[in-house]
Amino acid sequence: MSDGFATRAIHAGQEADPATGSVIVPIHATSTYAQDGVGGMRAGYEYSRTGNPTRTALEECLAELERGRYGRAFASGMAATDAVLRAVLRPGDHVIIPDDAYGGTFRLIDKVLTGWGVEFSPVRLSDVDAVRAEIRPETKMIWVESPTNPLLNIADIAVLAQVARQAGALLAVDNTFASPYLQQPLELGADVVVHSTTKYLGGHSDVVGGAVVTSDEALHERIAFLQNTAGAVPGPFDAWLTLRGLKTLAVRMERHSANAERVVAALQSHRKVSKVLYPGIAEHPNHDVAVKQMRHFGGMVSFLHADGEQAALEVCSRTRLFTLAESLGGVESLIEHPGRMTHASTAGSLLQVPGELVRLSVGIEDADDLVEDLLAALG
Structure with missing residues (x-):
């Protein structure tokens, strides 16, 4: 695939349909798939909570745009956020978040994950010394927004990636405000990127969705397990609308x-x-x-x-x-x-x-x- 961003947005994961020649990915509006014998899946699909060809096209395109190896689409940005947090954090763990984080992310951590035994510290992430001061042996993740919502503070992703690595923690970046066109956190050292695809990626205020992109195979496997097990997946029409939006990103x-x-x-x-x-x-x-x-x-x-x-x-x-x-x-x-x-x-x-x-x-x-x-x- 070409290195050009707009080229990848239009073509990645979106080859012409081999059966009909359709240049646009079809909406595979099906819940299940005929199997060639017991356990004999055609093209790897068995049930649309687990996988759907329209969703696969979206996930491949998202991974290409963020320069990651693996992409997973979710039913909302908060579902994507929840999957990343639950894939990494366990009772007794600690996460650092921006002191001006999105209200929904704060609510999820403060009202849900703390009841599970997770602790968190709000920190001004542009102050690297303040971030270092909050790191504990239990710190497993630094959660970044850059720009932040709504105060538009900027975190130095490359520096925070080094800080996280030295602490044995993961760096997760909510890249919703910037989009992969303006900023690519994985290239700067982040371990995982999260999006509310409802926003710039969809771009037309007509679809709700989320995404997670990483190049870490083990982390991807945990996220994929949660995606299938919890089932917060977008329908094929939602995936199709998001793909349409990506073309003009x-x-x-x-x-x-x-x-x-x-x-x-x-x-x-x-x-x-x-x-x-x-x-x-x-x-x-x-x-x-x-x-x-x-x-x-x-x-x-x-x-x-x-x-x-x-x-x-x-x-x-x-x-x-x-x-x-x-x-x-x-x-x-x-x-x-x-x-x-x-x-x-x-x-x-x-x-x-x-x-x-x-x-x-x-x-x-x-x-x-x-x-x-x-x-x-x-x-």
Whole structure:
């Protein structure tokens, strides 16, 4: 397969159908498969929870895009996250997470895994010394988001991979915000990558899914076992929709990033904005790391409203093109208030987000229209 990202996105795992010549992977809408005698599977398929040809095509493409050997697709990003955590952690183990992690990841660890005897420490991952200080003999994983959700902090993945390796722990990276087009954590030393394919990979806000990619055979076998045993797999139509989205990932990420830069420039000069959070600006504390490990800086932008939480809520209700909604990464622009929406589960914890924070998922509409919409909402 060619080294070109867009070429791999369109062709990896997606050869023309040998029976019909169809250039698009068929939707194999079947729950089971005829066998050639007892135990005689055709092409390795027996039951669609275990394997489905449409899902296989997606998994092969995902692995190619992340430069991994093995890909596994899940029914949601949280199902993928859960599989990785359960594949690695056991009662008594310890995991380090970002101190501004996605609320759903925090909720899973804080409300579910701790009941199983797993301990965790929230740490600012851009502070490598702070990460080292939290490592214990029981530490089995460092969980990274970069950029983080919603504060858009950047972790030095290559450095953290070394720290994890020295501690005998695994480095897992949630690459949802960047996508494999902007950043490839396995190439930087990570052991496993997780995605909510609902977001940029699907790209059209019409499918929910997740993915795990690794080159570690033993880890892959544990994840594959959990995928089949727990059964949180995407249906063939969901896999097909995600494959369709992947074909345009490269061109979409270019437009998301370009539009975000225009939005950031407008926000930086607005008197109602006290701070813009975006790794592409020189003022960002981790800008140099972002430049080193990312192709562009993505379509996610957060900002703090100078007049506080109520003003931030009002901005979220006044936009016309930016739709008030959770999720991100679709072709349409979205706006949300993390403290009341996606990160409400962090209220009262060390991970609570500022009340004046607004998060934008900048879509691929005309940039001039998006800027005009935001400026009107800000007043």
